[in-house]
Amino acid sequence: MNVEEIYKNAGALLEGHFILSSGNHSNRYLQSAKVLENPKTASLLADALAKEITSAGIEVDTVCAPALGGVIAGYELARALDVRSIFAERKDNAMSLRRGFEIQKGEKIIICEDIITTGGSAMEVAKIITELGGIVVAFAALANRGFCHRQNSDVLRKDNCKLLKDTPFFALADFEFEMYEPSECPMCKAGSTAIKPGSRA
Numbered sequence: 001m002n003v004e005e006i007y008k009n010a011g012a013l014l015e016g017h018f019i020l021s022s023g024n025h026s027n028r029y030l031q032s033a034k035v036l037e038n039p040k041t042a043s044l045l046a047d048a049l050a051k052e053i054t055s056a057g058i059e060v061d062t063v064c065a066p067a068l069g070g071v072i073a074g075y076e077l078a079r080a081l082d083v084r085s086i087f088a089e090r091k092d093n094a095m096s097l098r099r100g101f102e103i104q105k106g107e108k109i110i111i112c113e114d115i116i117t118t119g120g121s122a123m124e125v126a127k128i129i130t131e132l133g134g135i136v137v138a139f140a141a142l143a144n145r146g147f148c149h150r151q152n153s154d155v156l157r158k159d160n161c162k163l164l165k166d167t168p169f170f171a172l173a174d175f176e177f178e179m180y181e182p183s184e185c186p187m188c189k190a191g192s193t194a195i196k197p198g199s200r201a
Helices: 003-009 032-036 039-055 071-081 120-131
Strands: 013-019 025-030 062-066 084-091 094-097 108-116 135-144 169-174
Touching: 003 013, 003 032, 003 039, 003 135, 003 169, 032 039, 032 071, 032 108, 032 135, 039 071, 039 135, 039 169, 062 071, 062 120, 071 084, 071 108, 071 135, 084 120, 094 120, 108 120, 120 135
Parallel strands: 062 084, 062 108, 108 135, 135 169
Antiparallel strands: 013 025, 084 094
16 A cells, blocks of 8 residues: 555645744645545555554553544544543643543553544553553554654664654654754744644644
């Protein structure tokens, strides 16, 4: 499966001058919502991700996704794994479980996003799950921005990866883009204005 080609065909691999959720700048941006707006494509990607997880022998009871970006990816992965789907959402700048969602002690949970960059949001959700007695058995995403090491990849873990080192991370492809501190961004120095296309715009 050529995941990069799927993103390109969906118009989801953008080129320009972008502000990432980290605040850094990049000349490329992944807009997974454009991929996931096609249910057949979402199903295809989730089935492939689920196959990797089951092949690794991961036992799971529930998939939990950080809202907003991870909700569709998480739901589709849960469908493919035939398990429960829940999501955490941000309120007052902090992730929380709402809408009656509960976690049982010892419940095995995969945290799923559409894209994992450094894994900050995923780790916020992991903290909630652990505090409620659940067990994070894996992290998952459709795409890996290349800061964390995923299973079956040669991309090494970078210092700014926040995912747990002893918990497996599954994703379908690595997307390693150039990223700049705003003060060092060559596009800014050339007079270009950055835009923020993500859900936290």
